[in-house]
Amino acid sequence: MLKIEESVLNAIIDHAREDTPVEACGYLAAGDGIVRRHYRLANLDRAGDHFSMDPREQFETIRQMREDGLGPVAVYHSHPETPARPSVEDIRLAHDPGMSYVIISLAARQPVVKSFRIVETKVTPEEIFIVRSADEEVKK
Amino acid sequence: MEITVNGVAQSIAAAEPDLLSVLKSNKIEDPQMVAVQLNGQFVESSQYAATILSEGDVVEFLYFMGGGSR
Numbered sequence: 420m421l422k423i424e425e426s427v428l429n430a431i432i433d434h435a436r437e438d439t440p441v442e443a444c445g446y447l448a449a450g451d452g453i454v455r456r457h458y459r460l461a462n463l464d465r466a467g468d469h470f471s472m473d474p475r476e477q478f479e480t481i482r483q484m485r486e487d488g489l490g491p492v493a494v495y496h497s498h499p500e501t502p503a504r505p506s507v508e509d510i511r512l513a514h515d516p517g518m519s520y521v522i523i524s525l526a527a528r529q530p531v532v533k534s535f536r537i538v539e540t541k542v543t544p545e546e547i548f549i550v551r552s553a554d555e556e557v558k559k
Numbered sequence: 560m561e562i563t564v565n566g567v568a569q570s571i572a573a574a575e576p577d578l579l580s581v582l583k584s585n586k587i588e589d590p591q592m593v594a595v596q597l598n599g600q601f602v603e604s605s606q607y608a609a610t611i612l613s614e615g616d617v618v619e620f621l622y623f624m625g626g627g628s629r
Contacts, residue, residue, distance in 0.1 A: 464625075467628075470627065475601075508625075508628075509626035
């Protein structure tokens with residue numbers, strides 16, 4: 420299960436919309452088991468059907484997370500024109516078994532956000548629980 | 560020997576630990592899938608086994624990230 424503050428969820432949807440037609444990507448960082456913040460990263464590929472992160476920027480981002488008192492728990496990216504499910508490429512390149520993989524689809528009128536665990540090419544959907552920032556009430 | 564790996568202090572029993580063994584002990588099954596910095600400098604994967612660590616070294620590693628909607 421991925422618990423995420425509502426404001427962060429909205430922010431990654433905004434990021435996906437802003438970067439369209441290019442795929443947006445970034446990290447999600449958690450504190451106390453809840454995603455508190457997103458970190459935008461550049462898509463080196465600048466493509467609508469692919470993304471790659473710059474390792475140098477990844478290192479800088481992870482260090483910033485630590486300074487913020489948070490830790491990485493998920494990678495997110497957008498699918499501007501396809502559904503929110505891992506592509507063959509997503510699965511092939513999902514090397515980190517400790518991460519959740521969040522996909523934001525803009526293919527339909529309303530954005531769709533889904534999260535997956537991907538371990539050795541096995542894909543397992545996971546629930547997303549939205550947490551209101553103010554009172555930390557959890558809703559599905 | 561005390562080193563720091565991804566921000567966490569670790570004690571290493573070996574007198575002259577190499578970078579590859581440290582990655583393996585941190586559950587990196589395939590070292591080709593990670594980028595590594597030693598004291599802030601990138602290390603080429605071909606040099607992991609030949610890179611000997613020293614007291615106080617700071618090792619950072621992370622997985623390459625990419626994907627696509629194809």
